[in-house]
Amino acid sequence: MTDSTALLDTPAPGAVHRRSFCKADGRMLYLYGREPHQLAPQTQDQDDIATGGELRFHPLRGEWNIYAAHRQNRTFKPAAADDPLAPTIPGGAHTEIPFSDFELAIFENKFSGLHALAPAPPSLDGIDLAAATGACEVIVYTPEAKGSLHTIGQDRRELLIAAWIDRYKALFEKGCEYVLPFENRGDEVGATLHHPHGQIYGFGKVPLVQQMAAKAFQDGYNLAAEIDTAMPEYGLHEVDGMVAFCPRFARFPYEVWIAPRTRRAGPWDCTTNELTGMAELMGDVTRRYDAFFGRPTPYMFALHSAPRNGGDNYHFTAQFYPLLRGPDRVKYLASVEQHSGVFTVDVMPETAIEALRAV
Structure with a gap:
């Protein structure tokens, strides 16, 4: 044994x-x-x-x-x-x-x-x-x-x-x-x-969504540049080279990503300081959600890292998708989202980040 x-x-x-x-x-x-x-x-x-x-x-x-x-x-x-x-x-x-x-x-x-x-x-x-x-x-x-x-x-x-x-x-x-x-x-x-x-x-x-992300990075998409452009207006908090921010292209109300400012393939590729910052931000985002919605917030959270092969230029992110658009309002993924993949976002990213920063 x-x-x-x-x-x-x-x-x-x-x-x-x-x-x-x-x-x-x-x-x-x-x-x-x-x-x-x-x-x-x-x-x-x-x-x-x-x-x-x-x-x-x-x-x-x-x-x-x-x-x-x-x-x-x-x-x-x-x-x-x-x-x-x-x-x-x-x-x-x-x-x-x-x-x-x-x-x-x-x-x-x-x-x-x-x-x-x-x-x-x-x-x-x-x-x-x-x-x-x-x-x-x-x-x-x-x-x-x-x-x-x-x-x-x-x-x-x-x-x-x-x-x-x-x-x-x-x-x-x-x-x-x-x-x-x-x-x-x-x-x-x-x-x-x-x-x-x-x-x-x-x-x-490799799942289809991750195939598409890997191809976007291989084709030259620069998430680090997007973060630099979006900060600080869309930023929630920054610790030791890790940032928590609301993507300008978020699909969920109050969606938040955590990412290193410098491109890293995955958490294994990060510095010790960046991982310390990531740990702090994971707790901070969860705290803000629960305080803002006044309840334990239902969410889907995942790490998006490079695949084993074909991950050139991949930029690691940790993504929170809350399932609420208000304290008593669930964000349902209904017919349009499920059948077409086209999301209707009820809360603008600009509004969401201001509300979460205020917590």
């Missing part, structure tokens, strides 16, 4: 230790912390684990989509006593993390749509299919049942960034072509677990 510790070499600030532990069901669990994790494991379940679904190509949209029927049975809004992301307390319910305490944890998703061992799909006449190879992982920010990117604190955010960088490297080495760390927060986004957490998808094929 795999159970080993390592001191990571990342540009993220401070020492970071990783414990790699193979769970009883064969899935890997990685515990990240400032000190080596040495607790003994608790009793574990040995459930059957799905090894991914299949990919089908949409001929009119030019995209590969994941089909994974087993995900219909994934955990849905469990009671607090059945929180699967909590530590396993001796004598208590078995959780995904079979230790009585931890700092930050990442484990392979039990209901993964992408998997390194995904089988070849059966043929379907007239439809292009492929194995859904890749990875789906869950990131647990804290053992506490409640919290946010703001409340977990600066040190934990820096630890989270270090863990992201470590997983980028590992998944690229395993052959994933694109890696997307993300967080779905709130019922309006469809989050089914309220414990503070995110996910990481490692794709065997």
